[in-house]
Amino acid sequence: MPETLAHPRQAAASAETPAETPVAVPAKALVAGVLLALFLSAIDSTVVGALLPAIAHGFGHESLYPWLVSGFLLAGVLSVPFAGLAADRSGSRAAMTAALGWFAASSLAVALVTDMPSLIAARAAQGIGAGGVTALSYVLIGQAFDNAGRAKMQGLLSSVWGLAAVAGPLLGTAVQATVGWRWLFAANVPLAAVAVAVILKHGPGTRSENPGKGPDPVALTTFAAALSAFLLLLVGPTLHLRVWSYGALAAVLVAATAAHVRRLRAPGRTGMVPADFAVRPAQRNAGLVTIGAAVTLYASVTLLPLALTASGSAGSDTAGLLVAPGALGWVVGSALTARLLQQRSARTTAIGGTFLLALGSAVLALFPGTSVAGAAVAELLIGVGTGLVTSTALVHVQNAAPARLMGTHTSTVTLLRNLGAAIGVNLLATVQTTAARSLGGPHADTDAYRIAFAVLTALALLTALAAARLRQTRTAD
Incomplete structure (x- = not known):
């Protein structure tokens, strides 16, 4: 007989409060709002490749191009644990509303910047919102559906990434050829507002009575330093780094990792990964x-x-x-x-x-x-x-x-x-x-x-x- 996956609330049923039980919500409306939010986040991670020639023509600074992608991704990685913690403490509906608001504001900043350093900074800010939106999309569905519905809905959410991978480059090329790439990011503002309206009306507003603790600032800083040093070491040969640069990055990686582990051993501390x-x-x-x-x-x-x-x-x-x-x-x-x-x-x-x-x-x-x-x-x-x-x-x-x-x-x-x-x-x-x-x-x-x-x-x-x-x-x- 095939193994079965236990429902996450079966063993803890006696300790639950009503706030932690699955919530009956208008499934179609909620799923539509979450799919829209996730698609906006996903497509902004796939569209930049098609826009780089136009950005290069306008801004220059070719050596900085990789950070338009890596800055977005790194910021998204670092924001994800806080998004999950916010869902546990404040409720997934409130957390998603905040994440979408941040995403819309930073998208507008991307559309308005006039130089490459500002664009990289705006993209990093956008990555914070996108990371939160992505994580909270899965959280909303995970909390709103039971075990059988959860597997089906998570598969649907995952398929959005496939759609974004196809649509991103095609949409970016088409928009740039017609009205210009800036409008692609400006369009996130009204679309994010639509997603917020739907999720505010139909999303579950429950929160955990006993949420876990999130990573503290020192844990976040040491994790970010270790991850950045590790990624730079990986791409070192393509950047033609000098020998001393490898030594410096390796030292940062070791020191940041050691500091992160030592911090987590302190009572009551929680890291980026539970x-x-x-x-x-x-x-x-x-x-x-x-x-x-x-x-x-x-x-x-x-x-x-x-x-x-x-x-x-x-x-x-x-x-x-x-x-x-x-x-x-x-x-x-x-x-x-x-x-x-x-x-x-x-x-x-x-x-x-x-x-x-x-x-x-x-x-x-x-x-x-x-x-x-x-x-x-x-x-x-x-x-x-x-x-x-x-x-x-x-x-x-x-x-x-x-x-x-x-x-x-x-x-x-x-x-x-x-x-x-x-x-x-x-x-x-x-x-x-x-x-x-x-x-x-x-x-x-x-x-x-x-x-x-x-x-x-x-x-x-x-x-x-x-x-x-x-x-x-x-x-x-």
Whole structure:
């Protein structure tokens, strides 16, 4: 008989207050508002790539371009735990309203800036709002639906990312060609207002009677310093850093990590990631498979267009469109998750997803940029695998979480997915660049992409080991 996932409130039923029980809400209206909010957040993380040529023409400062993406992502990662804590303490409806307000204001700032440093700062501010909106979208649905409805709705929310991955570059190109890129960000203001109105009317306003404690400023600062140093170390070879720079970054990484761990050992302190994700197998293994899936998907969709263009197999426009099968596969995998979890265990579903991740990566390693058809098939496999793994891991974490910490644990999954995305893109880009410099010769680029995708295959197989350790969950007290 397949394993079943325990409802997160079964074991704690005797200790619950009425505020922690599932809330009856107009499901269609709530889901529509949450989907709109999540789509705005998701598409702003995918649209910038298509806008970079226009921004370059207007602002210059080419060396600063990467921070338009990394600044947005890093700020989003750091805001996620606070969004979950706010949901536990103030209620998910109030927290989402605040996050959407911040997102709308910072989007307007992006539309109005006149220089590159200001644009980077506005994008970082926008990342704070986007990270909160993303995490709280999952929290709202997780709190409003029961166990059966939760799996179905989480799959639907996950599919929004696939849609944004396809629509972002296309929409960015179309808007820039007609009215200019600034209007794309200005449009977030009225659309966010619509989402706020719907969520205020239909969203659950409950909050936990005994919420967990959030990370303190010192924990946040040390975590941010360690993460920034780690990401810079990953991309060091592509930035041509000097030897002393590596030593300085390594020292910052070690010192910040040590300070963060020491801070967390103090009584009453809570870090960016709850301790349950280190000590409880259900959360730990679900977190690992989430990171692995994000590494595989984001690294593949970033490197694949470059590989196809470098080999001459596709032009820049065609190569960019070939990430669409990955996005569509994510939608399919997310939709399949709800049905599979009713028939199979979380472990079986996750292992199947990681197998597809490894298979798709292996196809890319065999045909790195030399076969358009092979690239499309590989991205479809990786997309389906990502949908299966991430949706399963999220439901697994929510079903294992104490009811009072639903928001915190849900937002942590989002944080880990964003970390996986940043690590995957930076790591595999560095592998490819370093390999190309080392190999030399007329086929150096193709061989370097082959090596990068082979590394990606190995990482997907390591993710399968974590998936194999998923077990039936028991709700924490």
